[in-house]
Amino acid sequence: MEVSNIRGKAMKFGDKMNTDIIIPSQYLEHSDPNVYCKYVMAAIRPSTWEEIQERGDTVFIGGIDFGSGSSREQAPDAIKFAGVKCVVAESFATIFFRNCVNVGLPLLEVKGISEKVDEGDEVVVDLHQGVIINQTRNITIQGQKLEPFLLNKMEKGGLIPELQDYVKQHQLDQ
């Protein structure tokens, strides 16, 4: 999975985008992420999915405590399947952060990001360096680098590919 040259247009959200906003409970019954991703951010910006389809590669920019609330893994999956390439936020909630690594949704914590990126700006994210470049404003902002342990999982595409290897090695598929 590409983690050092992630490109997209910024789509901005405020503080405390909790999981009930990211994917409201009434859509969870569509267990297929290709279906429920259409309702991503439905509680606050119902047109999100359509906007992403129109603008193409998209990077979410969030405020503090992005992904707080429920442990629902459908939240990062909804963002990923809607076509979002990366989530950059001031800070993340604990379970959401780990779920992103598990499903292979690149993320980067950057203090002060809300003031340095506007809606629609062209950005490039490099997880190896832990930086986001705002090409529209021509500035580079340093974020909190992911540890190698987590970055490695992310590059492999998340937890499931890793477990596939484990299952083969231990012959649990017999």
Place this chain on the structure above:
Amino acid sequence: MSKGQTISEKILSRQSIDDRSVYAGDRVDVKPNTVLTNEMLPMVSISKFYQTGAKKVNQELAKNMLIILDHGGFGTTDKMVNFHELTRNFASNNGIALDDAGSGISHVVFHEKGFAQPGYLILGTDSHTVTHGAFNSFSKGIGGSDLVELMVKGTTWLDVPETNLVRVDGILPQHVYSKDVLLHVNGEKKMTWSTDKAIEWQGSTIHHLSMEARLTMSNMAIEQGGVAGIMPYDDKTKEYLPPTNRDAFPVEADEDAEYTEIFEVDATTLEPVVAAPHSPDNVKPVSELGDIELDQVFIGSCTNARIEDFDIMAKLIKGRKFKTRTIVIPGSAKVGLEAAKKGYVELFMEAGATWAYSTCGACYGGSLGRAGPGMKVLSTTNRNFIGRMGGDKTTEVYLGSPATAVSSAIMGKIVSAKDLV
């Protein structure tokens, strides 16, 4: 000499697969004592489990896992009926215990069945798995893929958290309950206070509180960002737990354990509060709210729907009627049965409440009692995010104690039990 340890550090050391002493900042491979799951299993984990190529759930894990079907109600939609059937088959093929739809909410049923014990490392695919910290355990929410890892390997990794300590001392004034204490701390410290950290509770007030009152507080550790919310062990812990053949390992923090922050609360100064829309940390005293007329009151959820909550409500009703449409959902079928035996079902229904079977129900806008645009709701649950209970930005959900909820239902507007006339 080795450094002092917090409760989290001790439990994670005990459960580390290579038996080492771990401290905040360490990353450790662990084997949980017990595992909780719900509809996350059929909605996310079963298909991902088969994607790994694995055929069978790790047998040791299967023995220590409990599935509780709580979020999806009972026969609500065709999709949910299929999920539930898928779960039953998966459980029986892998020898996993299952509590079927209608048995209750996972964070009530799990400890009723003896799966939560002092000193345990408990992992569950629900953020309110923190509830079981009330039993002096390290109990944490995980995602659906984390559950897949556990089902394949029997182990997973965890970051050993730093710990914030909350010390609560003094006797609570009349009509002030553990929900008010918790909400007070939320209001003061806010939702990101304990992100990536565990919370430990200490102090004389905690020991005065019943187990059920403590469960209400641990339940909302996640609304302070906490990965766990751990209560001390005492005689009340021991007496409340059902008889089981599981071992218990009560833990105390060392005197020289390191805390990131210590927050002191003087219980004697507290008053009834609510969390106002749209965040559990937007906390206000009921006395300063003004007149907020209600469209609906909901009493239920893993936060506040145990028998003691109903005892408190029963004492306040005294033959009065509810002015507001009210729905009451017991935390488990067992709680429901006990409430029926105590005459509470009759009492609540005579007051005008709708009494429903046990499920998460209105708490997350699931199967019963969703709110709509423009509605004002008072709820005993743990979250009042936009859309959480249904509705939208114009839906106003206030969170309070069962005493505040029942008093408000009687008066038709938000009041505390102090204002009940």
